[in-house]
Amino acid sequence: MKTFEYARAESPADAVRKFAPGAMYLGGGTNLVDLMRLGVARPDHLVDVSRLPLDAVEEAGDRVRIGAAVRNSDLAAHPLIRSRYPMLARALLAGASGQVRNMATVAGNLLQRTRCAYFQDVTRPCNKREPGSGCPAIEGDHTNLAILGASHACVATHPSDMAVALAALDAEVHVTGPGGDKIIPMPGLHRLPGDAPERDTVLDPGDLITGVELPAPPPGASLYRKVRERASFAFALASIAAVLDVRDGTVAGCRIALGSLAHAPWRAERAEQVLVGGPATGEAFLTAAEAELEQARALPRNAFKVPLARNLIVRALEELAS
Amino acid sequence: MDITLKVNGVSRTVAVDPRTSLLDLLRERLGLIGAKKGCDHGQCGACTVLIDGRRANACLALAVAMDGREITTVEGLAQGDDLHPLQAAFIEHDAFQCGYCTPGQLCSAAGMLGEPGPSAVTGDILVDPDLTPEEIRERMSGNLCRCGAYVNIVSAIAEVAP
Amino acid sequence: MNRVEGRVKVTGLATYAAEYPVEGVTYAYPVQSRVAKGRVRRVDASAALAMPGVLAVLSCEDPPRLATEAEGELALFQSRDVAYRGQLVAAAVADTYENARAAADAIVVEYDQDVHDVSLRADHPGLYRPEVVNPAFPSDTEKGDIEAGLDAAETTVDVTYTTPVLHNNPMEPHAALALWDEEGRLLVYDTAQGTSSSRDMIASTLGLPKEHVRVVSRHVGGGFGSKGTTRPQAVLAALAARAAGRPVKIALTRQQMFDVTGYRTPTIQRLRLGVDSDGRLTALDHTAYEQSSTLEEFAEQTAVPARVMYATPALRTAHRLVRLDVATPSWMRAPGECPGMYALESAMDELAFAAGIDPIELRVRNEPETAPDSGLPFSSRNLVACLREGARRFGWDRRDPAPGIVREGEWMVGTGVAASTYPAVRRPSRARVTMREGDFLVQVAAADIGTGSRTALTAIAAGALGVAPDRVHVELGDSDLPEAPVAGGSMGTASWGSAVVRACEALKVNGTEGVADTTDEVKQDARLARHAFGAQFAEVRVNAVTGEVRLSRLLGVFAAGRIVDPVLARSQFIGGMTMGAGMALMEETLTDEEFGGFLRRDLAQYHVPACADLPDVEAVWLDEDDGELNPMGSKGIGEIGIVGTAAAIGNAVHHATGHRVRDLPITPPKILALRF
Known part of the structure; x- marks a missing residue:
């Protein structure tokens, strides 16, 4: 690991002030320390924001505000989340291990980086890590990489479970930074790779996530489902967060977000459009899934994700409709 | 950097390299070999300790960030000769x-x-x-x-x- | 009896190789090759040597002195040639771990790169027949006329299975701590499955007399074969300590372990079986294609178990090996039996299904009188009893043999069976027992890698001496103790235990001390086929929506001689079965065809089973009275548990879905490719 300066921030403003060129913010460390040890992240300065007073989960009218430093396990166990946003609690509990959830923060979970094997290995090329070096995953191991929204430069996936639920919940990400404060609606935080896969998000240097705000839960039933070959403690092969509101056999509202299929949590807007106002039938669910997955571009080793995503969408909607 | 942390009930002040993990601090500096290094990336759990009473992967915690924390390792679970x-x-x-x-x-x-x-x-x-x-x-x-x-x-x- | 070292293990006081407190210890960190084939043109250590705390850099620029006998994976920095990506090409030594790792990162290595070949194929032009397969079996055997047998068969199968590169992944990374004294004697705390052999190997590699080397491995955090041969970290620690003039510690990272501590070769296995209308085999033909490195030949004995399993007039087994630009494969729990029985027992299930015979019945009908290959009588063989007992416990009679019919919501449910086997042999060992203040000290350079050998040897000695176990103290894991073979090949307890029993008998004559060397005794063992057998039963649930496969039940029934300690034995069997479940459903290292070396080199990508994967695993055994084995009447149990598990699970997946997945592991992508 490269040497670096360590400083602890006393407030969000202090953190932004201490953010020098080459700096990174340190939250729970569960991904950043991991990447520093691999030589993937090489900060000159670490600004420790893990003890900022951003650790509350609060009701604000019909909305809920979550501090950026709230630990994943605390968020999952919080009565407000369990009762009003069970899909988010389920997504959190599906991620990582009990130990990691105790350390990982909300902001860190959003900003975790891809688990692509080439990205994590500094001895191999990767456009995300070293722009212009190439993407060996396209010809090599892309078993768990993207089928949606990928580019010729990068087929990485975003590994978060929590972010998928937040995308379905229309969560807002609150940010402060050298350019002032801003609010970014999910899933808009994460970018698609395009020609600049080195940029995971729309954040600017020095931007600090201070919290996430959840609008009132959408009407209808919701679920989160994750697929993995190991029964626990594994990243998703695919996941789905879905909300379905059926009234008199007609879909009144629908939200579908997919995980581990794209560079960002993938909001299935085409499927949602197909469904809303139509019948809540298995046939309609399949049509919607296929409409969404028309844009899928699979590679030889990850082609299974197309039927997997289709099955997940259809089955999730069937379950929510029943 | 100097940090002070309580390990198994004993207050310890040590100068640490900012790169040092809590796990390496325990094993290489404080002589507490109970926490194990199995993967050094939070993927196996062998390094699990309690930080302020909550289980965590010591390999993913930088020692400098642990100033003021209370750490319990496996060596601190028993009460004298009485096993936990x-x-x-x-x-x-x-x-x-x-x-x-x-x-x-x-x-x-x-x-x-x-x-x-x-x-x-x-x-x-x-x-x-x-x-x-x-x-x-x-x-x-x-x-x-x-x-x-x-x-x-x-x-x-x-x-x-x- | 509880494990005698239980208390130090649960209190965190047990010392593994990297954990001995040593004054002035320093740290080494290796640099690995970034090309799969070529030559090191230049190593530039100038930046590294200028970094804080750096004591030395080792590389082929100034090759450290090794004996001319040093070879293969242990001949560190002696040549500029690179044999595989990930090979150790340099190392930095520094005062702290952080400084050593940063310095290693700053060493610049330039290469002249050649075109590499890292892909095993059954039609590879470089395939050849090795002289012997591990450890000394003939490569090929043939008896009877295979083609005539197949022609005469009522039903045949001709199927090919593939297994991927598998990594042992013991929880304790390979580590060594080396100290030289002023007389040039070397002490290495190593992660060794055998301190006697590790001492010999380190001494011959460094060109030291054996008496000048001591290897200590009091506790070893699992090995599963990967610590059975001396690994580069032991030699590197010694070289680095010599260069730095200080004690040096090295603990490989999990990622480095994938490259330099051995692995199970990938296999491609073709099975051709024929059966007549009575369900009797007419032919069994098993060919295995495998890889080794350009450094050393390691040929896994994959088709060898087919030589002992079933009666057949025509039996052919063959191994074909190709030397690729890859690391050298080595032992991983049940080398040969594990991958070979996966293929054979899957093919037997396919044959049973094709012939319309119950898979247990097919095996029973082909039970041999004597070893099919050698013709030797078995010292004992209770495969049929294991199958029958397992069927009773598992509820096999309630099973509808038709596949793909049990459905619970999204889940397709199926059950499968497979046989297990593993050789039961022993090797010469020495031991010493001394009386001290009314207690007995047992000394043998055995190893306890988690098998419980301390505890088992305590029980064996107590039995032989006729005293309570708490009066017996076993000392092991030190090459200064009486010489003993490695913990491997399921031979440990049988080998060490024989010597301990003889030493105890000698003590009873002598009164105060007994020493034993079983070399002559083992030589006189009668020529018999000595094998443990077992039967494994699995129940799986396969999700039709997601392709996920979950193991709901696993049962093993074993016949392995007299069980020395039931608690330890159950843990060993279940542990092996658990690893077999990983092989069936998740374990896989990928070979990087573009750059060479391996991909998925960590525990987030190479999945081993987690707690949630094993809801219900049970192991039981049948008492076997076999007087031909050793004084304990025991057969080894460390490996048979993994043998057959993957086949039982794969057969259950077929029963659940009606489809065969013939390449391991059976993951959601492969299930989703099927049409139900």
């Missing part, structure tokens, strides 16, 4: 073979018993579930055991669980 009930149950149920994952399993189990909320296998997440074997298996899945002692680990923890 989990330690006794692990021996009684033959819940380990090579023993390398064991300190992490024990600290993880100790921390887990203080985490009453739901897990990924809980049916109704509004209600704190009983610690059934299924719940224990899910909650202990952050601690890999290559010898395959899981069956006995679960029965040992079930004996101690409320």
Whole structure:
């Protein structure tokens, strides 16, 4: 690991002030320390924001505000989340291990980086890590990489479970930074790779996530489902967060977000459009899934994700409709 | 940088390299070899300790960021000669073979018993579930055991669980 | 009896190789090759040597002195040639771990790169027949006329299975701590499955007399074969300590372990079986294609178990090996039996299904009188009893043999069976027993890698002496103790235990001390086929929506001589079965065809089973009275548990879905490719 300066921030403003060129913010460390040890992240300065007073989960009218430093396990166990946003609690509990959830923060979970094997290995090329070096995953191991929204430069996936639920919940990400404060609606935080896969998000240097705000839960039933070959403690092969509101056999509202299929949590807007106002039938669910997955571009080793995503969408909607 | 932390009830002040993990601080500087390095990336759980009473991967914590924290390692679980009930149950149920994952399993189990909320296998997440074997298996899945002692680990923890 | 070292293990006091407190210890960190084939043109250590705390850099620029006998994976920095990506090409030594790792990162290595070949194929032009397969079996055997047998068969199968590169992944990374004294004697705390052999190997590699080397491995955090041969970290620690003039510690990272501590070769296995209308085999033909490195030949004995399993008039087994630009494969739990029985027992299930015979019945009908290959009588063989007992316990009679019919919501449910086997042999060992203040000290350079050998040897000695176990103290894991073979090949307890029993008998004559060397005794063992057998039963649930496969039940029934300690034995069997479940459903290292070396080199990508994967595993055994084995009447149990598990699970997946997945592991992508 490269040497670096360590400083602890006393407030969000202090953190932004201490953010020098080459700096990174340190939250729970569960991904950043991991990447520093691999030589993937090489900060000159670490600004420790893990003890900022951003650790509350609060009701604000019909909305809920979550501090950026709230630990994943605390968020999952919080009565407000369990009762009003069970899909988010389920997504959190599906991620990582009990130990990691105790350390990982909300902001860190959003900003975790891809688990692509080439990205994590500094001895191999990767456009995300070293722009212009190439993407060996396209010809090599892309078993768990993207089928949606990928580019010729990068087929990485975003590994978060929590972010998928937040995308379905229309969560807002609150940010402060050298350019002032801003609010970014999910899933808009994460970018698609395009020609600049080195940029995971729309954040600017020095931007600090201070919290996430959840609008009132959408009407209808919701679920989160994750697929993995190991029964626990594994990243998703695919996941789905879905909300379905059926009234008199007609879909009144629908939200579908997919995980581990794209560079960002993938909001299935085409499927949602197909469904809303139509019948809540298995046939309609399949049509919607296929409409969404028309844009899928699979590679030889990850082609299974197309039927997997289709099955997940259809089955999730069937379950929510029943 | 100088940091002060309490380890197994004893206050320790040490100068640390900012690159040093809590795990390497414990093992290489403080002589506490109980926490094990199995992967150094939070993927195996062998380094599990309690930080302010909560289970965490010591390999993913930078020592500099631990200033003021209370750390409990496996060496701090027993009260003198009296083993922690989990330690006794692990021996009684033959819940380990090579023993390398064991300190992490024990600290993880100790921390887990203080985490009453739901897990990924809980049916109704509004209600704190009983610690059934299924719940224990899910909650202990952050601690890999290559010898395959899981069956006995679960029965040992079930004996101690409320 | 509880494990005698239980208390130190649960209190964190047990010392593994990297954990001995040593004054003035320093740290080494290796640099690995970034090309799969070529030559090191230049190593530039100038930047590294200028970094804080750096004591030395080792590389082929100034090759450290090794004996001319040093070879293969242990001949560190002696040549500029690179044999595989990930090979150790340099190392930095520094005062702290952080400084050593940063310095290693700053060493610049330039290469002249050649075109590499890292892909095993059954039609590879470089395939050849090795002289012997591990450890000394003939490569090929043939009896009877295979083609005539197949022609005469009522039903045949001709199927090919593949297994991927598998990594042992013991929880304790390979580590060594080396100290030289002023007389040039070397002490290495190593992660060794055998201190006697590790001492010999380190001494011969460094060109030291054996008496000048001591290897200590009091506790070993699992090995599963990967610590059975001396690994580069032991030699590197010694070289680095010599260069730095200080004690040096090295602990490989999990990622480095994938490259330099051995692995199970990938296999491609073709099975041709024929059966007549009575369900009797007419032919069994098993060919295995495998890889080794350009450094050393390691040929896994994959088709060898087919030589002992079933009666057949025509039996052919063959191994074909190709030397690729890859690391050298080595032992991983049940080398040969594990991958070979996966294929054979899957093919037997396919044959049973094709012929419309119950898979247990097919095996029973082909039970041999004597070893099919050698014709030797078995010392004992209770495969049929294991199958029958397992069927009773598992509820096999309630099984509808038709596949793909049990459905619970999204889940397709199926059950499968497979046989297990593993040789039961022993090797010469020495031991010493001394009386001290009314207690007995047992000394043998055995190893306890988690098998419980301390505990088992305590029980064996107590039995032989006729005293309570708490009066017996076993000392092991030190090459200064009486010489003993490695913990491997399921031979440990049988080998060490024989010597301990003889030493105890000698003590009873002598009164105060007994020493034993079983070399002559082992030589006189009668020529018999000595094998443990077992039967494994699996129940799986396959999700039709997601392709996920979950193991709901696993039962093993074994016949392995007299069980020395039931608690330890159950743990060993279940542990092996758990690893077999990983092989069936998740374990896989990928070979990087573009750059060479391996991909998925960590525990987030190479999945080993987690606690949640094993809801219900049970192992039981049948008592076997076999007087031909050793004084304990025991057969080894460390490996048979993994043999057959993957086949039982794969057969259950077929029963659940009606489809065969013939390449391991059976993951959601492969299930989703099927049409139900």
